Amino acid sequence: EVNLAQIFSLIRSIGYEAYPYDAQAQEQRLSGQRREFYARLLVGIFCTMNIMWLAVAQYGGYFTGMRADVRSIINFAEFILATPVLFYTGSGFFRGAWAALKNKTQNMDSLIVTGTLAAYIFSVYAMFSRRGETYFDSVAMIITFVFIGKYLEILSKKKAADTLDNLNSLNLNSVSVKNGDEITLKSVQEVRVGELVVVRVGERVLLDGIVISGSASFDLSSLSGESAPAYLSAKEGENEIKSGSVCVDGTLVYEVGAVFSESVLARIINLLETAAAKKPRIQALADAIAARVSAAIMALALATFAFWFWRTGELSAALIVAISVVVISCPCALGLATPVSTLIALGVGFRRGILFKEARIIESLAKCDTAVFDKTGTLTSGRLKVSKFTHAGKFDASALFSLVSGSTHPVSRAVGEYLRANFKDLKLLELSGFENIAARGTQAKFDGKKLAGGSEKFMRELGLYNGEAVRGTSYFFAVDGEVLAVFELEESLKEGAKECIDALKNAKMRVAMLTGDNEYAAKRVAEGLGVGETVANAMPTDKAAYVERLANQGRNVLMIGDGINDAAALALSSVAVCMGSGAAVSIAKSDVVLMRDDPASLAAAVALARKTYRIVRQNLAFSLVYNAVTIPLAMAGYVAPAVAALSMSLSSVAVVLNAMRARSER
Numbered sequence: 001e002v003n004l005a006q007i008f009s010l011i012r013s014i015g016y017e018a019y020p021y022d023a024q025a026q027e028q029r030l031s032g033q034r035r036e037f038y039a040r041l042l043v044g045i046f047c048t049m050n051i052m053w054l055a056v057a058q059y060g061g062y063f064t065g066m067r068a069d070v071r072s073i074i075n076f077a078e079f080i081l082a083t084p085v086l087f088y089t090g091s092g093f094f095r096g097a098w099a100a101l102k103n104k105t106q107n108m109d110s111l112i113v114t115g116t117l118a119a120y121i122f123s124v125y126a127m128f129s130r131r132g133e134t135y136f137d138s139v140a141m142i143i144t145f146v147f148i149g150k151y152l153e154i155l156s157k158k159k160a161a162d163t164l165d166n167l168n169s170l171n172l173n174s175v176s177v178k179n180g181d182e183i184t185l186k187s188v189q190e191v192r193v194g195e196l197v198v199v200r201v202g203e204r205v206l207l208d209g210i211v212i213s214g215s216a217s218f219d220l221s222s223l224s225g226e227s228a229p230a231y232l233s234a235k236e237g238e239n240e241i242k243s244g245s246v247c248v249d250g251t252l253v254y255e256v257g258a259v260f261s262e263s264v265l266a267r268i269i270n271l272l273e274t275a276a277a278k279k280p281r282i283q284a285l286a287d288a289i290a291a292r293v294s295a296a297i298m299a300l301a302l303a304t305f306a307f308w309f310w311r312t313g314e315l316s317a318a319l320i321v322a323i324s325v326v327v328i329s330c331p332c333a334l335g336l337a338t339p340v341s342t343l344i345a346l347g348v349g350f351r352r353g354i355l356f357k358e359a360r361i362i363e364s365l366a367k368c369d370t371a372v373f374d375k376t377g378t379l380t381s382g383r384l385k386v387s388k389f390t391h392a393g394k395f396d397a398s399a400l401f402s403l404v405s406g407s408t409h410p411v412s413r414a415v416g417e418y419l420r421a422n423f424k425d426l427k428l429l430e431l432s433g434f435e436n437i438a439a440r441g442t443q444a445k446f447d448g449k450k451l452a453g454g455s456e457k458f459m460r461e462l463g464l465y466n467g468e469a470v471r472g473t474s475y476f477f478a479v480d481g482e483v484l485a486v487f488e489l490e491e492s493l494k495e496g497a498k499e500c501i502d503a504l505k506n507a508k509m510r511v512a513m514l515t516g517d518n519e520y521a522a523k524r525v526a527e528g529l530g531v532g533e534t535v536a537n538a539m540p541t542d543k544a545a546y547v548e549r550l551a552n553q554g555r556n557v558l559m560i561g562d563g564i565n566d567a568a569a570l571a572l573s574s575v576a577v578c579m580g581s582g583a584a585v586s587i588a589k590s591d592v593v594l595m596r597d598d599p600a601s602l603a604a605a606v607a608l609a610r611k612t613y614r615i616v617r618q619n620l621a622f623s624l625v626y627n628a629v630t631i632p633l634a635m636a637g638y639v640a641p642a643v644a645a646l647s648m649s650l651s652s653v654a655v656v657l658n659a660m661r662a663r664s665e666r
Contacts, residue, residue, distance in 0.1 A: 051085075072127070216250030234252070325631060344662045361591040
């Protein structure tokens with residue numbers, strides 16, 4: 001058998017760090033890493049700025065003349081300043097290069113270390129031999145520029161919450177277990193199949209089961225995305241109760257049908273664990289290119305050195321030409337091509353309330369060709385509002401307002417808000433005989449008249465309505481057996497949702513919507529937004545399966561959600577986006593968080609990512625063309641190391657200026 005310590009030892013032997021997962025320890029480790037990066041950054045910036053001043057004086061001496069002893073002093077000062085930059089600020093690059101070397105591969109760190117170390121060694125040689133030019137300024141600039149990119153990328157990574165712990169915290173509580181006439185609190189882990197559990201208003205269902213007495217309405221939005229409360233009763237067909245739902249009205253007793261480990265939420269946790277392992281890890285385009293370029297540059301430099309040493313017989317002449325090859329092809333431009341562009345995009349996104357958890361997500365988002373939305377809370381507000389109001393003659397609006405004010409049901413609240421907005425001089429009347437019938441409605445008396453308000457089903461049970469069925473959610477108000485008003489309710493679309501869908505479709509993206517709501521509600525929202533592909537009555541596993549099926553078809557899926565029910569699908573997507581008002585579990589599993597809770601921010605994020613990715617490709621193409629032109633010139637001996645360093649610096653400036661264009665994205 002292989003134990004955990006052996007696994008960690010093996011991982012560390014190939015150059016990587018491995019730790020047992022612990023949320024608190026991880027937070028401390030990340031905080032320490034940020035402090036260490038900050039110290040290295042300060043050293044790099046301070047030393048490089050001072051080296052630049054010395055380099056200005058040194059380059060000026062080429063034209064105005066400079067004594068040899070003054071030049072030696074400047075060279076030594078640059079050596080003193082460049083050494084901590086290379087070996088302290090750039091220590092992470094050396095570790096990365098060493099890990100790549102041990103694994104017989106090449107990466108960006110290999111390229112950075114090769115160029116800077118070769119230039120540093122030659123500069124030390126030139127300084128002590130007083131033959132040739134020193135390039136300490138190039139060494140410091142390369143390390144500092146690339147390190148700034150690494151540092152800002154570390155800062156951009158938002159600490160992910162311990163997702164599974166957060167999800168389990170919804171379950172690891174006590175439940176009210178009924179034993180005869182006694183009700184006792186019991187840990188959810190200790191409850192067994194067959195025991196009776198009591199659920200009251202405001203309590204979350206923690207175990208699956210079957211209702212055996214009572215009735216109540218439940219909010220399933222955290223589980224299925226269903227916006228309208230579901231009614232469960234022992235006397236009706238809908239009597240299966242699932243963990244994760246919240247009681248909003250009524251009280252019931254149910255028999256536990258499965259232990260906690262087999263509950264719906266436990267299965268979602270297991271799905272998340274599996275899905276996280278399938279998360280695609282897209283490597284940065286620059287690293288893929290650098291892995292192939294690094295070995296080629298080294299081979300060319302060695303071949304150049306051998307050729308010139310054979311031709312001239314002078315070690316210094318051969319070394320100067322070889323160093324020119326390495327310096328002119330130094331990875332500053334190639335190294336900056338990706339991080340500078342993406343980091344500018346991170347800053348632009350932050351100012352607009354778009355938070356990318358990692359810089360690599362920008363590339364992944366740019367490649368997405370399919371957008372899959374959860375409906376409730378993402379495209380819709382998740383709150384009911386009155387969409388249609390019909391009434392027969394006059395009725396006392398204050399009486400109705402008083403009746404709905406006595407209920408905490410979401411439908412009653414929506415009707416109350418409508419009355420406040422559309423009727424003047426509303427008063428809270430003193431009703432007598434007020435009765436709240438769970439998941440049905442309310443009854444009361446006022447001024448000798450019998451008032452009743454509630455669902456269509458409630459009106460039919462009272463024998464007050466036998467007309468055509470109202471599709472969707474509705475509220476009826478009756479006085480003395482006569483229905484006087486009917487309110488039809490629906491979810492309101494979020495502001496900017498239609499514009500977001502249109503923008504994504506114009507960007508040639510396939511758009512789909514998943515929801516736990518019924519087909520009528522899903523179709524109404526889809527038609528209002530112009531979404532052609534819709535899946536209704538979707539449970540969390542259905543959403544996850546839909547996203548996984550698209551991924552298996554070769555699609556790069558962008559999943560947008562905000563609830564626990566979306567977490568598994570988010571984990572299986574290429575890029576997961578969560579609205580800022582979403583559940584903590586969804587935010588933890590997402591790659592992008594839209595803090596403004598505005599669908600228009602999603603369209604802006606996609607546009608920003610695509611423009612940034614175009615700039616990255618342009619920068620990489622420029623870097624490769626630059627190398628293809630300048631390396632042959634350097635190999636032929638036409639480029640002096642000083643000119644090579646200047647050329648390399650100018651190529652970096654060109655890359656940075658091009659990257660700045662990402663700021664103009666609107």
